[in-house]
Amino acid sequence: MKKFGLLLAGGIAAIxxxxxxxxxxxxAISLVIMYYAVKGFMQTDSTAKKVMWAAVGLIALAITASNVPAIFGIAAAYVLYLVYKNWNKKEVVVTEESNDPFTNFEKQWAELKKNY
Structure with missing residues (x-):
């Protein structure tokens, strides 16, 4: 049942x-343009170039603001990552512990042998 839920969530996220x-x-493109605009603005000393880089940065900011639906796409990509990460994860089964010290010893010894 867990695999079906992961498959369903992954399918919806992929769509x-x-x-x-x-x-x-x-x-992504607008953020790269904005990065270079800010970098160019900070490096130049000319007023005309600062005005040009500010205009380029404002245009890139407007393009970035118009791509708000991309947040849903990024969230869907993250959900796909989580589905991929949890696909083969083993479920931990908690069993009732026995008070018999030999049973617990055998279980711990088996775990130690498995680790080494």
């Missing part, structure tokens, strides 16, 4: 990611 893929790509 959401594919639907928002252009927005995610646009967000």
């Amino acid at each position: 959401v990611l594919l639907g928002n893929l252009p927005a995610v790509i646009g967000l």
Whole structure:
């Protein structure tokens, strides 16, 4: 049943990611442009170049703000990562411990042998 839930969540996340893929790509491109605009703005001493880099940065900021649906795509990619990470995870079964010291010793000895 756990695998079915993971498969369902992964399928929905994949559909959401594919639907928002252009927005995610646009967000990435606009963030790169904004990074270089800020970097160019900080490095130049000329007023004209500062105005140009500020304009480029504001345009990139407007493009970034228009790609808000990309947040859903990024969240879907994270859900896909979690599904992939938990796909083969073993469930921990808690059993009732016995008060017999020999039973516990045998179990601990088997765990030690398994680790080494």
